[in-house]
Amino acid sequence: MLTDRELVDRFVAGDQSAFTQLMQNHEDRIFGLCLRMLRDRTKALDATQEMFLTLYRKADKYHGKSAFSTWLYRVAVNTCYDQMRKEKRKKADALPAHLDPVDPHVTDEMRAVELRPDIEAALATLQPEFRSAVILVDMQGHSLEMAADMLEVPIGTVKSRVFRGRRILASNLGNLSNPSATPRDDRE
């Protein structure tokens, strides 16, 4: 079985089937990341497509300095951030914020996400930086080193973001381990 690096090399050399294989290797996890970041199936599909098209166009720019999957996820996270910014701009253009509140409840667009709806809703309350770190480390099982590479931040920052993200989740989910615990200030 070919490694990602070998597949990229083959694709850059003109082998289209290598790209298909690359997609098969990563598309569901990229889609999962985007869906949990964006909380909307259509937007997640758009972001996934945009990410792979970026890969299609810029595969030759991958020079193997980091693991291919790290590079891929970095592009994916940035694509999701872009989507979120665009959404924010659209909302700013369309309606005053008070007329367009964030729906804290899981919608139909999240169908096929089997995680507990309350956890998904709590996840949506996290700032994008915390959310991406929690998804990559806790939900997708990437190492801290890889997540740091993907997010282009130091490992300590990843730890901090995951820690704070979990803390907010615990608070929003009702103090899972000790109902009497004192809520904390979660500013970074």
Next chain:
Amino acid sequence: MSDEENMNTDHPPFPDPDSPERIEMLFDLAAGVYDDATFERLTAGLTDSERHEIEEQRVVHTLLAEAPPIAMDDLERAALRDAIRSAGPGRGGLLGFRMPWGLAGMSNRIALGSAAASLLVVVVAGSFVMGGGLGGSDSADLTADAAASTTMQAPGAEESADADFFGSDENRLSAPETAAVESLQSIEEPADGSGVAAVEDVSVIRESDVEELLAETPSGPRPYNPDNLACRDELPSNDVTFGYLGQWRSNGDDQRNAVMFKIERGLDASVQVLDTADCSLLFELDK
């Protein structure tokens, strides 16, 4: 036992509960990175609330780690594959492609953008002739600007093709096409009847206005797909979100044809202005 009584001397008390050192230690304790002896030693000195936090971290981690993986359904997967297949070698398949999850009217936009760009080349070429080519007349500078304008507009044409490629970005799709059309109109209706004068209608990017572009919802010149602009390769990052093209006017009244890129990484944003002639950095601003 109170929190104060719980303290030991293995690590100093953390005055700030959000200090990086405290968070890192609690994170590592929750992650189980220490051997038993070290874990015992470190946890012996923890406060009750710190122990609670470690437990809380573990519970949330377990909940999240147990989440089943997400997968696309068959239709979604097929649509994604089709989209990539349509991108095919040489990108020739892009123009007719439409995202299955809804981007009505895109083909019309593409046709409009392409037509505008094609006409623009013709008009500018005409203006080039009317201006006397590269001869040493007074119009030479304007002619050079006209040539630059051709370069400026060509990305708009390519953008219209890329528009379908990057089907999800409606903001980015519409803006360059509109910009291309507006530039075309301005060149078709020059103020003095010479085809060259309208070149002065290209966007003006003022140093004093750059800060505005760092805002979440920037106003000012219309953005282009940055990947299609000159000097883009000078910025290897994938975080370039907007590109602008026009005449740069510094606070010192220096005037150059320039490209301007907005770079967004996380919540940070910066703007770089590059000279189109040699891609040298003219100006940079970080937020």
